[in-house]
Amino acid sequence: MASITTTARRSALTRNRLPRYAIWAAVVVGLVLGAALSTLVGFNPFGWGVFAAIVFTAVYVAWSGVVEGSRKAKDKLATCLVVGAFLVALLPLISVIWTVLVEGTKGLATPGFLTTSMNGVSGIQDNESASDGTKVLGGIYHSLLGTLLITLWATIISVPIGLLTSVYLVEYGNGNRLSRGITFFVDVMTGIPSIVAGLFAAALFATIFGPGTKTGFVAAVALSVLMIPVVVRSSEEMLRIVPNELREASYALGVRKWRTILKVVIPTAISGIASGVTLAIARVIGETAPILVTAGFATKINTNVFADWMSSLPTFIYTQILNPTSPSNPDPSLQRAWGAALVLIICVMILNLVARLVARFFAPKTGR
Amino acid sequence: MSKRIDVKDLNVYYGNFLAVEGVNINIAARSVTAFIGPSGCGKSTFLRTLNRMHEVLPGARVEGEVLLDGDDLYGSGVDPVAVRTHVGMVFQRPNPFPTMSIRDNVLAGVKLNGKRISKSDAEGLVESSLRGANLWNEVKDRLDKPGSGLSGGQQQRLCIARAIAVKPDVILMDEPCSALDPISTLAIEDLIEELKANYTVVIVTHNMQQAARVSDKTAFFNIAGTGKPGKLIEYAATTEIFNNPKVKATEDYVSGRFG
Amino acid sequence: MTRTAGEMTPATSKGPDVTTTQTKTPEQAEGPRPLSAREGAGGDKIFSGAALAAGAIILVVLFAVAVFLIAQALPALVAPQDQIAGGKGFWAYILPLVIGTVIAAVIALVIATPISIGVALFISHYAPREIAQILGYVIDLLAAIPSVVFGAWGISFLAPALVPGYNWLSSTLGWIPIFAGPPSATGKTIMTASVVLAVMIIPIITSISREIFLQTPKLHEEAALALGATRWEMVKMAVFPFARPGVISAVMLGLGRALGETMAVALVLSSGPLLASLIKSGNQTIAAEIALNFPEASGLSLSTLIAAGLVLFVITLVVNVVARWVISRHKEFSGAN
Numbered sequence: 001m002a003s004i005t006t007t008a009r010r011s012a013l014t015r016n017r018l019p020r021y022a023i024w025a026a027v028v029v030g031l032v033l034g035a036a037l038s039t040l041v042g043f044n045p046f047g048w049g050v051f052a053a054i055v056f057t058a059v060y061v062a063w064s065g066v067v068e069g070s071r072k073a074k075d076k077l078a079t080c081l082v083v084g085a086f087l088v089a090l091l092p093l094i095s096v097i098w099t100v101l102v103e104g105t106k107g108l109a110t111p112g113f114l115t116t117s118m119n120g121v122s123g124i125q126d127n128e129s130a131s132d133g134t135k136v137l138g139g140i141y142h143s144l145l146g147t148l149l150i151t152l153w154a155t156i157i158s159v160p161i162g163l164l165t166s167v168y169l170v171e172y173g174n175g176n177r178l179s180r181g182i183t184f185f186v187d188v189m190t191g192i193p194s195i196v197a198g199l200f201a202a203a204l205f206a207t208i209f210g211p212g213t214k215t216g217f218v219a220a221v222a223l224s225v226l227m228i229p230v231v232v233r234s235s236e237e238m239l240r241i242v243p244n245e246l247r248e249a250s251y252a253l254g255v256r257k258w259r260t261i262l263k264v265v266i267p268t269a270i271s272g273i274a275s276g277v278t279l280a281i282a283r284v285i286g287e288t289a290p291i292l293v294t295a296g297f298a299t300k301i302n303t304n305v306f307a308d309w310m311s312s313l314p315t316f317i318y319t320q321i322l323n324p325t326s327p328s329n330p331d332p333s334l335q336r337a338w339g340a341a342l343v344l345i346i347c348v349m350i351l352n353l354v355a356r357l358v359a360r361f362f363a364p365k366t367g368r
Numbered sequence: 369m370s371k372r373i374d375v376k377d378l379n380v381y382y383g384n385f386l387a388v389e390g391v392n393i394n395i396a397a398r399s400v401t402a403f404i405g406p407s408g409c410g411k412s413t414f415l416r417t418l419n420r421m422h423e424v425l426p427g428a429r430v431e432g433e434v435l436l437d438g439d440d441l442y443g444s445g446v447d448p449v450a451v452r453t454h455v456g457m458v459f460q461r462p463n464p465f466p467t468m469s470i471r472d473n474v475l476a477g478v479k480l481n482g483k484r485i486s487k488s489d490a491e492g493l494v495e496s497s498l499r500g501a502n503l504w505n506e507v508k509d510r511l512d513k514p515g516s517g518l519s520g521g522q523q524q525r526l527c528i529a530r531a532i533a534v535k536p537d538v539i540l541m542d543e544p545c546s547a548l549d550p551i552s553t554l555a556i557e558d559l560i561e562e563l564k565a566n567y568t569v570v571i572v573t574h575n576m577q578q579a580a581r582v583s584d585k586t587a588f589f590n591i592a593g594t595g596k597p598g599k600l601i602e603y604a605a606t607t608e609i610f611n612n613p614k615v616k617a618t619e620d621y622v623s624g625r626f627g
Numbered sequence: 628m629t630r631t632a633g634e635m636t637p638a639t640s641k642g643p644d645v646t647t648t649q650t651k652t653p654e655q656a657e658g659p660r661p662l663s664a665r666e667g668a669g670g671d672k673i674f675s676g677a678a679l680a681a682g683a684i685i686l687v688v689l690f691a692v693a694v695f696l697i698a699q700a701l702p703a704l705v706a707p708q709d710q711i712a713g714g715k716g717f718w719a720y721i722l723p724l725v726i727g728t729v730i731a732a733v734i735a736l737v738i739a740t741p742i743s744i745g746v747a748l749f750i751s752h753y754a755p756r757e758i759a760q761i762l763g764y765v766i767d768l769l770a771a772i773p774s775v776v777f778g779a780w781g782i783s784f785l786a787p788a789l790v791p792g793y794n795w796l797s798s799t800l801g802w803i804p805i806f807a808g809p810p811s812a813t814g815k816t817i818m819t820a821s822v823v824l825a826v827m828i829i830p831i832i833t834s835i836s837r838e839i840f841l842q843t844p845k846l847h848e849e850a851a852l853a854l855g856a857t858r859w860e861m862v863k864m865a866v867f868p869f870a871r872p873g874v875i876s877a878v879m880l881g882l883g884r885a886l887g888e889t890m891a892v893a894l895v896l897s898s899g900p901l902l903a904s905l906i907k908s909g910n911q912t913i914a915a916e917i918a919l920n921f922p923e924a925s926g927l928s929l930s931t932l933i934a935a936g937l938v939l940f941v942i943t944l945v946v947n948v949v950a951r952w953v954i955s956r957h958k959e960f961s962g963a964n
């Protein structure tokens with residue numbers, strides 16, 4: 001090994017190692033040289049950071065290679081790359097959250113944002129608020145309501161089908177041809193692009209009720225196509241980890257299979273199932289494309305999922321950005337869109353949090 | 369409510385594989401019978417045919433007769449679920465229902481079947497079953513705590529309480545002490561001795577000392593080789609099996625020369 | 628438990644039910660239970676039937692997806708060439724879209740894969756344990772952010788921010804066709820769309836890869852370290868071989884998401900005909916094309932869009948099947964999945 005150049009005085013276990021200050025020295029060199037290099041191409045903080053990171057890695061790895069040998073140098077390079085990847089990934093993700101928070105609070109803080117719809121809000125009002133600085137009118141009440149109703153119906157459709165299917169796969173299928181077929185097609189369903197799910201629901205209802213049938217229920221059907229495989233997968237996983245001993249214990253007491261499933265197997269797995277369902281809801285609540293092609297977009301409050309177009313938070317964001325209410329003054333629309341985005345993200349985060357809490361607190365107790 | 373078991377020419381299959389062949393055995397009421405034998409000899413498989421639990425596995429079937437006081441468990445029109453209320457079972461690893469309290473675990477056989485039971489009857493049943501399993505004094509103050517919070521030996525006695533709450537005629541035990549420490553094992557063995565007064569007890573065990581300690585009669589099962597069916601080699605009073613076996617294979621096994 | 632009032636049990640077999648107490652419950656006074664009672668057996672039939680029906684519904688729904696999509700798409704496939712948008716028939720219409728879709732997804736994957744694996748490795752094997760758990764949680768939350776939010780971020784923040792970069796690329800690397808100028812002044816290019824897609828799928832790939840890295844058997848890792856391996860050598864020897872099939876499936880899942888993603892592209896890309904340059908306005912993906920044109924579509928143009936959706940479905944299906952095949956081939960060599 002290259003690094004064994006020790007003198008007789010040192011023990012066989014000691015090797016040449018970088019001094020402790022090495023990493024800080026490399027940081028300083030990186031920052032200084034990075035600043036110099038970035039000035040050459042026109043200074044900005046982003047360029048400085050990039051150059052500093054490159055210089056730091058080069059200096060640190062090369063130094064290690066000289067003192068510690070190539071194996072240690074490779075290890076340090078890998079560490080630098082891994083940490084670097086993490087920082088690179090963090091930047092855009094923080095930027096997304098930051099943008100939504102900063103832009104969204106403006107919209108959300110506007111009085112009436114959560115309690116009014118876009119009914120009657122047109123380019124005229126937006127132009128006025130842009131030129132006179134008056135408060136931006138219009139809100140997301142109709143979209144919030146639409147999102148809740150559509151997601152609720154999607155859940156009502158998906159959960160029984162998904163849960164019963166997973167029960168079939170785990171308790172009755174026994175790996176027969178039908179259950180293998182279902183497993184395969186559930187996998188296929190997982191890969192269906194969301195817009196194709198929307199097209200399916202649109203095509204289905206167009207064939208039955210005539211072209212242009214767009215209602216909240218069609219959207220719920222489209223979301224169900226996306227939600228069912230998620231529910232099946234997570235429930236199946238949860239049912240499979242219920243120990244077989246519990247089923248046998250129940251059978252040995254003379255309990256029928258369906259009662260065993262309903263009263264022993266499902267209660268044992270219920271926290272995992274509930275958590276999986278919550279995550280599935282979180283996944284579909286932000287879907288835009290399928291709702292766009294199935295429920296259209298409305299500006300009025302519509303509480304009937306079986307008739308007329310319906311708005312939802314994601315489609316509201318989409319249309320407000322792409323087709324601002326006032327094309328000449330898009331700022332009020334953007335403000336509403338960001339406000340809606342913030343509300344949507346809060347919904348998703350709450351659902352994720354709830355899923356975790358459910359999984360943790362409703363798990364079978366072992367309390368000793 | 370104890371009943372005798374008579375098995376006539378029983379073959380057990382998994383699919384096309386013959387697992388146990390030609391078993392004839394008569395088990396008296398109010399006795400403890402131990403099944404011993406090397407791993408894979410079919411003694412657990414045979415035990416599970418005595419309350420039709422083997423049918424839980426796909427492809428398992430039997431030929432022959434198992435008579436419970438003269439009624440064939442495999443006769444036409446017999447419901448396997450009803451059979452299991454007559455022949456209870458305790459498993460290798462204690463398996464109380466984790467979602468239920470100690471009380472609900474004891475009442476599981478009643479409640480899971482959706483039977484109505486008055487509160488006072490339920491309390492009586494819980495107490496009598498737990499007393500029957502020598503567990504009452506240890507858990508009477510925490511009946512509403514989860515059953516999975518008990519120690520392994522207590523859990524196993526809870527499972528026995530759960531089994532006797534259904535009021536079976538026969539209790540099958542599949543290596544009930546193999547997951548327990550010696551003290552808990554002793555408690556279960558004492559309990560088996562007491563259960564004998566009211567139930568027919570059949571126990572599968574790997575522990576020959578245990579068989580010698582608890583059983584009145586012992587059945588030795590053996591297997592000729594891998595892929596061959598298991599067979600009942602010798603069935604006699606326990607003292608005879610351990611002191612004066614008639615078959616060479618039994619002698620080899622109980623004396624520790626093989627298995 | 629099936630009890631019916633019947634004959635009393637013979638006195639000989641009657642004894643106290645339990646050893647230590649004589650507590651009598653009414654149940655004990657009842658007679659024997661016949662072996663043939665089938666009380667509640669109907670429930671088994673109903674319940675297993677319901678479970679079977681639910682499974683069958685899924686198959687029917689998928690079959691219906693295929694049938695209805697094909698039925699609605701058929702007019703576009705058989706229509707005269709000049710009636711399809713572009714005037715050269717459906718296949719001439721869809722081909723540039725397919726290429727645009729694949730380009731956007733592949734660029735996204737090239738950006739996202741190394742970063743995701745790095746982040747997953749950082750969380751699973753490099754970060755201090757207390758931080759790692761929080762980071763894992765944060766990544767899961769990020770994976771749940773709706774795509775429309777990423778799209779909104781892409782159009783309002785990322786696109787303008789990337790314009791200087793595009794200017795630099797076209798002036799220094801402009802001789803390479805994919806960086807040919809003049810670059811878009813708004814930054815609404817397929818490159819920006821790809822970056823947004825990459826940002827979107829990083830949490831997805833990371834989340835799955837992290838789970839798999841964490842499942843590496845501790846024994847393998849310790850065996851490598853005991854042989855004197857550095858941390859990186861341990862990762863190469865123990866973690867990567869174990870995790871390979873799982874990571875491949877994670878990447879394929881990310882690819883599937885990138886191919887089918889609608890909103891990020893529809894919002895970010897200023898679409899146009901197929902172009903070699905990635906930094907000019909132009910190109911389009913299938914999903915975005917459908918989303919942008921569906922609200923106004925009717926008749927034959929609707930059929931064309933549904934046919935496009937069908938093509939997208941087939942592409943994602945192929946990706947998924949290939950992923951599954953890759954995993955099943957590697958399965959026997961590692962314990963993952």
